[in-house]
Amino acid sequence: MDKLRTMTKTMAECARLVIRTWEARAAANNPSGEIEIEVGHQFHELTADVISHTAFGSSYLQGKEVFVAQRELQAIAMATINSVRFPGRQYIPTKTNVRRWELEKKVRGTLMTMIRERQAAVAKEGNGYGNDLLGLMLEANAAAGDGGGARSMTMDEIIDECKTFFFAGHDTTAHLLTWSIFLLGTNPQWQNRLRDEVLRECCGDSLPDADSLSKLKLMTMVIYETLRLYGPVSQLARTVTADTELAGVRIPKGTMTMIPVAILHRDVEVWGEDAGEFNPLRFRDGVNKAAAHAGALLAFSLGHRSCIGQDFAMLEAKATLAMILRGFAFEVSPEYVHAPLDFLTLQPQCGLPVVLKLLD
Numbered sequence: 117m118d119k120l121r122t123m124t125k126t127m128a129e130c131a132r133l134v135i136r137t138w139e140a141r142a143a144a145n146n147p148s149g150e151i152e153i154e155v156g157h158q159f160h161e162l163t164a165d166v167i168s169h170t171a172f173g174s175s176y177l178q179g180k181e182v183f184v185a186q187r188e189l190q191a192i193a194m195a196t197i198n199s200v201r202f203p204g205r206q207y208i209p210t211k212t213n214v215r216r217w218e219l220e221k222k223v224r225g226t227l228m229t230m231i232r233e234r235q236a237a238v239a240k241e242g243n244g245y246g247n248d249l250l251g252l253m254l255e256a257n258a259a260a261g262d263g264g265g266a267r268s269m270t271m272d273e274i275i276d277e278c279k280t281f282f283f284a285g286h287d288t289t290a291h292l293l294t295w296s297i298f299l300l301g302t303n304p305q306w307q308n309r310l311r312d313e314v315l316r317e318c319c320g321d322s323l324p325d326a327d328s329l330s331k332l333k334l335m336t337m338v339i340y341e342t343l344r345l346y347g348p349v350s351q352l353a354r355t356v357t358a359d360t361e362l363a364g365v366r367i368p369k370g371t372m373t374m375i376p377v378a379i380l381h382r383d384v385e386v387w388g389e390d391a392g393e394f395n396p397l398r399f400r401d402g403v404n405k406a407a408a409h410a411g412a413l414l415a416f417s418l419g420h421r422s423c424i425g426q427d428f429a430m431l432e433a434k435a436t437l438a439m440i441l442r443g444f445a446f447e448v449s450p451e452y453v454h455a456p457l458d459f460l461t462l463q464p465q466c467g468l469p470v471v472l473k474l475l476d
């Protein structure tokens with residue numbers, strides 16, 4: 117948690133840079149002080165910056181290079197998702213495959229250089245591996261190698277973990293921020309309540325820190341409600357490990373199942389008659405008492421494979437929303453088209469244009 121506290125400062129600093137550009141544009145737009153911004157794209161840039169800083173700290177610029185390459189790889193994967201597949205297709209030097217190989221080589225090469233540099237610095241100067249996510253992982257790995265109980269990871273496994281952090285921690289948090297702004301923009305009374313809370317608990321011009329953010333009870337409820345109604349991960353895949361029976365249906369070992377999170381999150385039997393409505397107060401007694409049973413909110417999944425970045429994501433969302441609420445009143449633009457698209461993660465298909473008005 118101490119490391120997360122340090123990272124909160126980085127998150128808030130990254131958010132401040134984005135919000136300052138909005139403030140400058142709004143201030144230049146006298147006398148209305150209003151601007152329209154497509155916030156989905158802005159939140160992608162922001163969360164990319166946050167993950168690059170927090171994952172790779174001092175090696176931020178190399179981290180950003182990896183990030184840009186990863187993003188292009190993701191775009192290629194998405195563009196070819198419906199292509200006809202035949203054995204050996206991935207080895208043919210088509211234009212797309214050649215580009216994919218180049219990018220994969222770049223990602224692996226840059227990450228390997230960063231890891232080797234850290235290991236060399238530790239061997240030479242005896243300092244730690246660093247306070248960022250890469251440093252924490254290398255430190256845990258070195259401890260495991262020194263007989264700490266766990267098996268230490270290979271270089272390939274460390275590289276894969278770095279890639280997972282990028283993939284898992286970027287789009288998801290950007291969409292959570294986007295949907296939160298959508299719900300606050302369409303529920304002005306909640307926007308005002310949250311702003312009052314933020315002004316009370318995170319006052320002044322200073323950056324919000326982990327302590328002040330922990331006092332934002334209404335904000336926590338709004339974020340949970342956003343995760344319930346528009347959770348970025350809308351289904352979970354699980355393979356059944358033993359023959360079992362579920363609600364009278366026999367499921368043999370090895371069956372691949374999909375858990376329809378988005379549907380379960382709007383089930384009236386679980387959440388009550390107002391399951392389809394935005395009602396953050398259902399979380400007033402905590403996440404486990406909001407529904408007919410504890411564990412009904414599956415946005416971060418549950419159990420051994422649940423999200424290891426959930427505290428990180430909650431802090432990042434709170435810090436960013438608090439700073440936006442402090443500076444602006446906002447509403448969803450009339451240009452907005454409500455078309456949630458479930459493509460790996462749940463996102464507004466045409467982005468989220470928002471009209472922001474600078475507060476005094």
Ligand code: HEM
Pocket residue numbers: 280281284285286288289292347348349352353414415416417420421422423424425426428429
């Ligand atoms: C709103 C933001 C986020 C949501 C909704 C979310 C959701 C999830 C879910 C549902 C899973 C489980 C997937 C499954 O079991 O199939 C997961 C796993 C994971 N998440 Fe997140 N996540 C978020 C943010 C983050 C962040 C910020 C990070 C990293 C800094 C992160 C890192 C991970 C990792 C590494 C795993 C894999 C854990 C494992 O397999 O053991 N996530 N996430």
